[in-house]
Amino acid sequence: MVAPHGLSFDVAHMLAGGLVLVSFMMLYQDRLTALLHVLALHAFVLALSVAWQAHIQDAPHLYIAAGIALAFKAILVPYALRRMVFQMGLHREIETVGGVGITMLAGIALVALSLEVMLPVTAHTDPVAREDIALALSVVLIGLLMMVTRRNAISQVVGFMSLENGINLAATGARGMPLVVEISVAFSVLIAFIVIGVFLFRIRERFDTIDVGALDRSRGGQR
């Protein structure tokens, strides 16, 4: 049990809060390259947060989880996405992100909602885990919001990755999560990334764009 207002609590709280903040930064990036940089930063903050959890929980296996997060999510995936963007010649494109103000307000509302949901439910647990889980839920919700508001497939992938980071944060905040879960989550993300990457290229090949609206037109759906 960590003292409610010790240093370790404050740092954990700060890192988790930082993750939420970086999530907000993602919401208004309209250039893909910049968005990918923010994604790398997001994963980096996650890795720091996991490492800090490893420190205060005395759980050395979490260092491995932090290493995985750093290697895969902060470096490998953003780099690969960046290469993809350059290959497709999208690095100069500006994505129209409709209504930044409204999106940000919605994000704030989501954070408020997740705190409102989680804090009473977890009233009797370890305060570190409690704050962590509440903030992790807001990261997940903001990631979903991002997937809903963007049209570009790569931005949707970024939204998905940030959502996954939120799940990771929640998992490490809870004590006693076995390492195998961490590793399998990390690998599933990697697999998902590969599959998505392949799909992106296929979509691009066929439709000359990765605006998901083109997919809908091709299916003959209602717009």
Next chain:
Amino acid sequence: MTGAIWSIPALFVLAIVGTVTAKTPAGRIVIYGGSLLLAAGLLIAGFDALTGPVQHLRLPLGLPWIGTNLRLDALSGFFLVILGLGGGGASLFALGYGRHEHHPERVLPFFPAFLAGMATVLVADDAFTFLFGWELMSLTSWALVMAHDKEPGNARAGFVYLIMATFSGLALLLAFGMLAGPLGGYAFDSMRAAHPATGTAAIILIVALIGAGSKAGLVPLHVWLPLAHPAAPSHVSALMSGVMTKIAVYGFIRIVFDLLGPNQWWAGTAVLVLGGITAVLGVLHALMERDIKRLLAYSTVENIGIVFIGLGLALAFRATGFQAGAALALTAALFHALNHTVFKSLLFFGAGAVLNATGERDMETMGGLIHRMPRTSFAFLAGCVAIAGLPPLNGFASEWLTLQAILVHPEMSEWGLKLMIPVDGAALALAAALAGACFVRAFGIVFLGRPRTDAAAHARETDPWSIAAMMGFAALCLLAGIFPGVVIDAIAPVARGLTGARMPVQLGDAWMTIAPVEASRSSYNGLLVFGFVTASILLTVAVVHRLSRGVRRGPAWDCGFPDPTTASQYSAASFAQPLRRVFATVVFQASDTVVMPPPGDNRAASIVRRIRDPIWDTVYAPLGRGVGWIADRANKLQFLTIRRYLGFVFGALVVLLMALTLWQ
């Protein structure tokens, strides 16, 4: 546990062997021969359990915190006997009948698995194992129903069956969930120990009645049965009608009589109402039917109704503290279940033999088969006499016992029972009489008269295996009819276990007389009736032979036979016409319309008969339309953009989270 219980895993192995050997010529011999032996094993295990002590076995399979619990008591033993008899008979019949199967690979692997599923239900001692066996039984029988999926109507039959089987499994799942209670005691032992509150017990009883009843074919849950049972190959039809419906009866008895403990009197009333309606509606449907296998399936509905009348009486008597009456009613129900297995299997075998010989299921195309298939027709006749409830065969013995249970009831104070028991007595009597007419019609149209088509005229007698199976069951019908006391005494441990009482010992009485309560009130002697019937027949034959000058064949007397076409004979429709006028105009809205072509049109005039199923029209058709309406509305959801789908997920999550917040 008894060594013979190893038949169950052996049946699973046989099913796997079936997938490999199905296409080879030896596959049929291996699978049906093996099933025959293993069914004999189940029969032995059943006899052991009927007389021996309760046996337990816990296997480290299945869910880790429950395991697989098996238990053999008198009740499972009795139904294992039914399963062994029905399964063995069907296997023996199929040794010959299976030769005509065009796609053996679609039947052979599922047949032993079907038997294994039913046996698993019978020996299960926890909800998980029970439901596993139950679903295995449903799925394998569905696969067998779909074996001839290209024939018209079979795909729909399979579809309706699958829906109803899922529904019944779901209902039982609910019942077990409530029996297990909040602590999740899924082993039957802990369910027996727990005593649910009165309201919960009522819901459990109703849900169990729905779950088991829809498998057994209780009206209004019977709609799948007359579609699915005839669609399967005939030996499987025999298993489904003869045995699977009994497994459903077992499920009901196990849950309501054993696991649930004491019940309220209204439970008996509810079961009595459903049983009475089922018996009468089932036989009325059977009377209107011209497809021989569907006729038999509807007759199964009727007999299930009779069994449930017995069960309802037992519940009512048990609730009012009249234990001897409860034992009598339960014995009657179980006896009738056993009898129905024997004669319904026999009749389905006969229908299968006829189907093979003529290629037809429509009775209007048959006729005169008694000359072409004398052995089949003899066995079929025995089955008809038994199912019509004529002494001295077994159908009479059990229906008589059920009537005795109705007559024995003391003064009841509960209005529902006061009303329902006499009404059910009338319903039972009506059903028995109509069943008589129904099977006179079935036998007469199929086997008597002159052949109505070339196919019937050139039919050939079926193979020796099938004859052996049918003759064996015919002999069982006779034996159980002459010596009902043996069966009643064998059922006694079951009745004592579930009602705390038993019927008086029957074997002590002289000359195999049976007396339900005491000999001074009423008694029946099958042997005496048999002797009397046989003696009078022999006497009549002797007298006729003495007076006449042997059999002569000459031209038919013209006044009786003015028209040489076979169409002038009684047909299935014309035989049933008076009864259709009396009953079906109201119940089924039957109508006969004469279509008379206008002058100049040279089409033949015709009579169009229309029969509507009131249950289908009032319950299932609106339900189907409702589902279709919702599906039409939901269809729009199939053509949205990806972002909108994501938006739905997102919106649903947010709404649920908000609901959670407000709810706190």
